[in-house]
Amino acid sequence: FSEVHHVTIDKLGDVPIKRGNFQLLPSHVQTWLAQMIQLCTPRDIHICDGSDEEGEIATKLLVENGQLSPLKKYQNCYICLTDPRDVARVESKTFLITKDKFQSVPHSREGANCVLGLWKSPDEIKKDIDDRFPGCMRGRTFYVIPYSMGPMGSSLSKIGVEITDSAYVVLSMRVMTHVSSEIWKYLRNGEEFVRCLHSVGVPLPTTQSIVNNWPCNPEKTLVVHFPDSRKVMSFGSGYGGNSLLGKKCFALRIAGRIAYDEGWLAEHMLIMSVTNSQGEEKFIAAAFPSACGKTNLAMLTPAIPGYTVRCIGDDIAWMRFDKETGELRAINPEAGFFGVAPGTNMKTNPNAILTCLQNSIFTNVGETADGGFYWEGLEEETPAGTEITAWTGEKYKLGEDKTKKSSHPNARFCCPARQCPIIHDKWQDPAGLPISAIIFGGRRPEGVPLVIEAFNWTHGVFLAAQLKSESTAAAEHTGKRIMHDPFAMRPFVGYNFGKYIQHWLDFEKTPNNKLPKIFHVNWFRVDENKKFLWPGYGDNIRVLDWIIRRANNEDVAEPSAVGLLPKKGSLNLQGLNVDWDKLMALPKAYWVGDIDETLQWLDGQLGDDLPQAIREQIQKQKERVAQL
Numbered sequence: 001f002s003e004v005h006h007v008t009i010d011k012l013g014d015v016p017i018k019r020g021n022f023q024l025l026p027s028h029v030q031t032w033l034a035q036m037i038q039l040c041t042p043r044d045i046h047i048c049d050g051s052d053e054e055g056e057i058a059t060k061l062l063v064e065n066g067q068l069s070p071l072k073k074y075q076n077c078y079i080c081l082t083d084p085r086d087v088a089r090v091e092s093k094t095f096l097i098t099k100d101k102f103q104s105v106p107h108s109r110e111g112a113n114c115v116l117g118l119w120k121s122p123d124e125i126k127k128d129i130d131d132r133f134p135g136c137m138r139g140r141t142f143y144v145i146p147y148s149m150g151p152m153g154s155s156l157s158k159i160g161v162e163i164t165d166s167a168y169v170v171l172s173m174r175v176m177t178h179v180s181s182e183i184w185k186y187l188r189n190g191e192e193f194v195r196c197l198h199s200v201g202v203p204l205p206t207t208q209s210i211v212n213n214w215p216c217n218p219e220k221t222l223v224v225h226f227p228d229s230r231k232v233m234s235f236g237s238g239y240g241g242n243s244l245l246g247k248k249c250f251a252l253r254i255a256g257r258i259a260y261d262e263g264w265l266a267e268h269m270l271i272m273s274v275t276n277s278q279g280e281e282k283f284i285a286a287a288f289p290s291a292c293g294k295t296n297l298a299m300l301t302p303a304i305p306g307y308t309v310r311c312i313g314d315d316i317a318w319m320r321f322d323k324e325t326g327e328l329r330a331i332n333p334e335a336g337f338f339g340v341a342p343g344t345n346m347k348t349n350p351n352a353i354l355t356c357l358q359n360s361i362f363t364n365v366g367e368t369a370d371g372g373f374y375w376e377g378l379e380e381e382t383p384a385g386t387e388i389t390a391w392t393g394e395k396y397k398l399g400e401d402k403t404k405k406s407s408h409p410n411a412r413f414c415c416p417a418r419q420c421p422i423i424h425d426k427w428q429d430p431a432g433l434p435i436s437a438i439i440f441g442g443r444r445p446e447g448v449p450l451v452i453e454a455f456n457w458t459h460g461v462f463l464a465a466q467l468k469s470e471s472t473a474a475a476e477h478t479g480k481r482i483m484h485d486p487f488a489m490r491p492f493v494g495y496n497f498g499k500y501i502q503h504w505l506d507f508e509k510t511p512n513n514k515l516p517k518i519f520h521v522n523w524f525r526v527d528e529n530k531k532f533l534w535p536g537y538g539d540n541i542r543v544l545d546w547i548i549r550r551a552n553n554e555d556v557a558e559p560s561a562v563g564l565l566p567k568k569g570s571l572n573l574q575g576l577n578v579d580w581d582k583l584m585a586l587p588k589a590y591w592v593g594d595i596d597e598t599l600q601w602l603d604g605q606l607g608d609d610l611p612q613a614i615r616e617q618i619q620k621q622k623e624r625v626a627q628l
Ligand code: GDP
Pocket: 288, 289, 290, 291, 292, 293, 294, 295, 296, 297, 314, 339, 340, 342, 343, 344, 348, 523, 524, 532, 535, 536, 537, 540
C-alpha cells in the first residue's frame, strides 16, 4: 500500500489537496486521478464526500462568484443563469468513439444522414481532445465526485466517478446522484467504475468575457463517450445533460452498452406505480422524448377518484428480467429530478412544485420581486403586476406586456426525489420493482390515436422503433417539426441502433421472461383549430386505468390496423367533454403515408442492421392500413 501511495502522490506534483484524503482512495482510482491531474493542471484538488458541510461550502462559493443567487422565498433554493449560448444538450457535438465504426452506429444507406449517434475514430478524437483538455483546469479546482447510479450497494446499481472544475456540477450531482465517500469502499478490490471527466473549458486567467458568471466554451463544446472502456469526457458546456455526466452520458449511453453486454436494459423511461380502489398496485415504465411529459406522468395527480399514483423515477430506468421469477425489475438510477420548468404549476404538476420548494437549483428561470421563482405557466398563481426579473436580466410587470418571456423554454428545476410528496416508499428498493406495462409515446398532433396496445412483444418493439415526436427545446433543434425518435432514445443511444432493436427483440427468446404488454400513447393530438383533443395531465389516469386492465387481460380491446384499441366505452370518460371518434380516428391517407415514410427512414438510417422482424412488421402494417 505504502508503495502505491508513494508513487501516486509523487505524480500529483505540487497540486495541493484542499479537501479530502487522496491516500484513502483505492489505488486504481489514484492512478487515474493522477493522470487526469497531469492532463488538466488544476490549481487544487477537492475530493467530495457528499456531506452537508460540503454542500454548504460549494453553495457559498457559487453565491460569492455570482453564479448562484438565493431565492429568499424558500429554504436553500437558488437561481442560476447560464451564458445564453449554453442552454441545452448539444447533439451535434456528442460522439461515440469505438475502433469499429459500426459498433457505434448502424450501416446507414448512402445519402441518409445518420442521426442515431455520431461516431468518430479514436485517432480523430485524439486530436480534438489534445486541442482541449491539456491545461484546461488551470486556476480552477479539480473536484472528484464519487457517486452511485441507483441505490447504494444494489446489484442493479453502478458506480461512477466524475471529475469536474465546476462547483455547479458538484452541487447538481449531489442532487441527481448518490454522492458519498462510501463509494470508495465498493471500489476497494479494484472494481471497475465509469470514468467521467468534465471541464467548462475556460482555464484561468482568461481573456474571454464570461457572461452571467457562467464560464463555458461553446465554440469548443465536445461530449465524447468511450463505450468500450466505459469513459466519458465533456468539454466546454456546464449545462445539464452535457455536464451532469451521470445522467444521459452514463445512465443511458454508457449503461446502454453495458446493458447490451450484460443482458439488461437502460432506457429513457419514467417509473411509476398506480394503485386502484381495490388496493391492487401495478408498476409502469414509460418512454417519451425529452420534454414530452415524463416528469408530469410520473407525478400525476389523478383527475378521477379511486387511484393512488406514486413516483419511482421521472427520466431513466434500468431494467432486468429476473432469472428466477422472470419478472422485469426496474430501478431509477437517479436521486433527483432535472425537470422542464415552464408549464409546471400547481394545476399541471403540483407534486413537482412541492418537490422543489427547498434544496433545489433553478436554471434559466425568472425571479419575482419577493424572491420566488417564476416561469411561463405560473401566470395564474402569481398576482398580476408582480415585478419579474427575466432570465435575460430584463425587468417587467406581469400581465403588462404578454410578449415578455421570463424563462428559457428549456429552463430546469433540479430537486431531490426524496422530497416528492408522492415518492414511493420503495423507490430505493435494491431489488427493483416489477414492471407490468411499458408505454411509448410522443407529440403527434395528427393521425395518432390516444392509446394503442401492441399485438405482441415484437409488434411492441416495432411501435417503439417507429416512434416520432414534434421537436422540443430540450436540445439545439429549432422550429417545430416531427422527428423520428425511436424508443425516445435517438439522442441517447450508446451503440449500433440495429443491435439495440435486436437486443429488445431477443428478450422474447427466453421462455421464462414475463414480457410486459407494450403500449403507445399520444396526449397531443389536435383538432382543426390546433386545440388539444385530450385534456392530458391528471386525466391521463383514465388511459393508465385502461392499460392496467389490459395488463390484467380484461376484454376491453379490439384489433385495428395499427394495434389493439380500446373498445368503445371501455375507457372511463365520465365528466369529460371529448370527441372520442376524433381522438381515436385512423385516417387512411395519413397511415398509408406514415408507414411508407417509416420504412424509408428506418431503412435509410439502419440499412442492413434493421432487424428482419421489424421489416416484417412494417410489411404487415402496410397490408393492414391498405384495408382501412
Ligand atoms: P419530460 O421532459 O419528458 O419529463 O417532460 P415534462 O413532463 O417536463 O413535460 C414537458 C412539457 O410537456 C411541459 O410543458 C408540460 O406542461 C407538457 N405536458 C406534459 N404532460 C402533458 C399532457 O398530458 N398534455 C399536454 N398537453 N401537455 C403536457
